[in-house]
Amino acid sequence: MSANASVRPRVAVHKFSSCDGCQLAFLNLGEDLLTLASRVDLVHFAEAGPLDADAEVDVAFVEGSVSTPEDLERIQRIRARSRVLVAIGACAVSGGIQGLRNGADSASWVARIYDHPEAIASLEHSTPIATHVAVDFELWGCPVTGTQVLGVVNALLLGVSPRDNADKVCTECKRQGYPCVLVARGIPCMGPVTRAGCGALCPGLGRDCYGCFGPAESANTDALSAQFARLGLDTQAIARRFQSINSQAPMFRQAADKARAAGNE
Template identity: 60%
Template sequence: MTVIKPKIAVYKFTSCDGCQLAFLNLGNDLLKLTDAVDIIHFAELGMVNPNAKVDIAFIEGSIATPHDLERIKNIRAKAKFLITIGACATAGGIQALRNFADTAEWVAAIYPKPETISYLATSTPISTHVTVDLELWGCPVNGEQILTAIKTLLLKVKPAIKRDSVCLECKRSGNVCVMVTKNIPCMGPVTQTGCGALCPSVGRDCYGCYGPSENPNTDSLSKQFQQQGCSRETIQRRFLFINNQAPAFLKAGMKK
């Protein structure tokens, strides 16, 4: 009897490839994964089949070029379940800082032949253009979260991704709060968990790369940052960073 394995694919858009590395860094689990699924398209891994129909499509990167825009519609049409991985695909990424600037001016300032560069004026998340079934945040995304999503979907259950604050993960890990002991402005209280509280585990502040938690009080945290001695500009930069287009961070960052 031939067992038909679910087909998965990983597509790259405007991004740094770091989230695809989260896949590759799964090591042994990646090999085990190939027992359970067929990887149809994953250019960084060597499989190229961009037009195939797939069960799960993983999208890395934001929509920042006319070509991106064309491709994502085609991929969505051929995928049963679509998952964005990482800050770029989920919120537009660091490159969405161009949304606050004149992109044409930037391109002219950077490239010797700007007319050869094809681009959109803004960088936008995948969900702006097509329906997204699941969002996995992070810069980069956590390989374990990807694996858990696949394992859960194989059982025909929609993955439950916690959107609690990083603080809860810090406390479970036994980290001591850097805000309370060292007066360091930390984004943990408004940032979604999933990273395993990576940065506070080495004594530094969270910089919000997993995007907003489900119920973030950015006003109160901004006030606290101010009391800790941060200027308005510093506070704006904390919010308008890797996930600058995530609505809660965008609103907090644009506040005068």
């Protein structure tokens, strides 16, 4: 029983500066990918084949951060043609790992790297999609999971608002019954300030969470920084904990700045 193509929701997947890993949330769906393609009309998804970047769509998934002058204009076009815009993954919601260049003199990097720096169009900052256009829904994670993206698609197919878990990784550890790596083993785990959604994969392997799902709601970074210091991390090491995959998320950026400022006192 296949739905009429004319009434299937039209979906686009766009890519900005990224590793392509969040698009794999679709391409790794297996059989579900074929099911998805029968329920929605995938009008633009370059890596999978369909090309129609300027099509009017019901839902646009946007991977990657804005990092070139051309991106600035492209994201406006996408917004204007999309009923619902969903930013997927750390790059799209916080600027991603390449946001680590923000604050550095990236123009001088370009000059050092490339023989023809004038041919490289790169903005000084790598910024999230919501810096430039209204975003209807953000999915955190580096990478996002198939469950997250299908959750959004299914919610929108049913005409309800998608839900996302903004609680802490700690809650997932407790639910899985994992021993706390921070308390029991003294490992500097980011779980107490990091958003849930991965299923506490890192503590499940007995290692530290490194914050790839970004900041949780109402997390206490001061308390965690103080705990890291008690574990013997110096201020630079504490700053680095917050300055990784989601370094430009305001809560993590402030925690990193605070640690560095403490080190300079």
